[in-house]
Amino acid sequence: MSKGEIYDGEDLNSPLGRLYLCPETEQIMNCSMFLEHPIDVQAFKTAFSNSVMIKDPRFCSLLVRNPSGGDHWKRVDVNIDEHFILHYPSTKTETGSLDNEAAVNAYLSDIAVSTPLRKDKPLWEVHVLVELKCVVLRVHHSVGDGVSLMSMLSSCFGNKIISDIDVMKKHKKKIHENKKWKIKGLWGLIKSIWFTIVFGLRFLGRVLGVKNNVSVVSGGDGVELWPRKLMTAKFMIQDFKSIKVAIPSVTVNDVLLGVISHGLSKYVGAKSHKALQQSPQVTAILVVNLRGVSCLQEKTCTDSTIANSSNGLSIWRNKTGLMLLPLYCCNGLHPLDHVKTMKKTMDKKKNSYEAQISHVFLKLMTTYFGPKAASWCCHKVLCNTDLLISNIMGPSEEIAIANNPVVSIRVNISGQPQAITLHMVSYAGKADMQVMVAKDIISDPEFLVNCFQDSLVEMKTPPKKF
Template identity: 45%
Template structure:
């Protein structure tokens, strides 16, 4: 009878959550929190015990399967001591510094390090020798926007300790305002582009794939050993570039940096091997929620808001084109902006989300997982960008020096996740090290690309 009562109270896992539980797409999010001072283990455990995270049903439920194999969440008592894993000694004896040691540790977690299913699907690793915490959360529990908002509930502003931090706003560009006032012609163009991009999306899922380059992955690469490095940007540098290109966004600049940086790296790895204009397709994860404030997410987590918790994002196929050295650095951003504007107008991200939901509901998780796996195998890299807190923050009174995020490995040889924090933006670059043995050079290619764009923008503004 007890089991029957428990089963009646079980909550079905959402279609998106079921997708991330499939072996081919099994994903764990890693949030890396660097601290200024030594970590107080007792204070961290106390904060977690009293936090909204423990109250949230996703973080206090076991993943169970019924007699038909369907996944459900079942409420359980959380033993915080089982979720907080403490490492007193350095996690790597071969590294020169804390950053490299932590990156190597997370890179090892990125391959074949599942979360135990006999407890809720999250852990906090405390690397005390490196003043660092690594929060591991299964993607089935929520997406980056949901999880960032939940984490910030446990933090306070460094300059105002009584206040919670705020998440940066993407703002609304004038092009977005124009889109709301589009005339009939713009609607027609949008519908045409939607058809074009939907056909492209379907063909990529079935058989069209990128030409092989020295950075290509493929089926099975998700199991290869990984290396993790960090590219570091200043948001002011990105804003400086944004100023000289009408209606550009930070995402436009970021994708221009990716395009330029990959061209630079391919020039080094395989000079004269590629023709100018070779397409390299990226897979971007796009948040489909309105950008809510932290207070709205707090209400959402307590169940008294219409905002939905979980995974709500679409995919965009974003092609970049290889160009030999010497190209105008700002042209990369202009090309990226033009392409991304068309993608927004086409509603491709909404289509991918809804078609994924339809496939999951109609054909089940295995078919949806197969389609997603095919899309990843037929493209070259993954990119995502999550907005973090605008202000510097503390956790249990300990100042946070950096925030970074990444996922476990995919069939791509390169996955990139950028997270902004306090005027900075760190991009974690996770690579298959047998394909890309020198990821630190790749990271420098991205950093140099932005600096060159900034110089060109400063020169243009000074004219």
């Protein structure tokens, strides 16, 4: 019986799901949602109980081990009270009082290290920070990825409803467009093959131990257990789009990477103990969605869609790949130069199949050599890179839980060996980037966040026409 088939009427765990259950690569997504009004806990329990989330097989199943040693999901009845956990975190510290946002970030920092989910119930929880008007949805990465999570929230609490047929048409159209720009004749095919080989070998090199020289932002094996600090960089999507005036063909993701590159250059330049004789290279892991659509921003799923999660849309579960992204910490360059450099790099990356190969590689390693071997490879890549970056498109319009509007949505994940992890989520015209750092390495995360925010401001005032 092959992986992914039915075991006694129960779903076997997927290869990537098994990978995320290994201790070295176990990850939990923490999705914090700030509410406009005080939280009615009972109303929230009712809203979650009546949502399509509870009908999804992974949200109402226990993960159990087969007699042969494999994992599979076993359906159970969900007791909503077991999944709602009330907290009353203090806003008082030795140095004074914290506002709601800082208090929530402090709480998320605390649970980011060695705070697993219980295995005797489905792998998700809702932490209600009552006095801070915030709920934190904790979901194990074996259940799904960030795109799945955003789509689930839209399905449960969004307002727009479109048919599954319309979604499928959009999905197929997007895939067709992607194929058109990926292969442009024979020369385009040759470049695609060449870039795929080069980037694939570089990815393999990271598995085998290739790493950059140590810098002020370097992490490594064991750093995932170090104390964390979380800060939030706030942007407006329209500010990202305004950069198109200077660089017409740029994307929001290109601008974000330019902001990160320039902001990191400013931080490294300020924190290095000696003048930079050469531009140090920092390598980031960029998490890429492989579905062909950035995110489903409307309420796209019916009960029947949830019940049959193997449909061709691939909305749920884990379908992401990894890209290695070199960042050169060059002081003296205008931020727009960083954006142009990132755009050139990303154009080459998009013309390759690096992300797809990394996805298939980890699936095959898990299938044929077991999750421990795949986990070892994945952990090596993470340890031999300096940053982790993800950019997720959240709901385009405001959602509400139990008629309580959600003001902002933010996501971060636990268990990363990098000293810095950056997770941006766009929501209703805003974009919040969670900057999680190992505070023993990044001693001044407030300055790092300011570097990122200032970079976008500087981009909007170019000294000359580009």
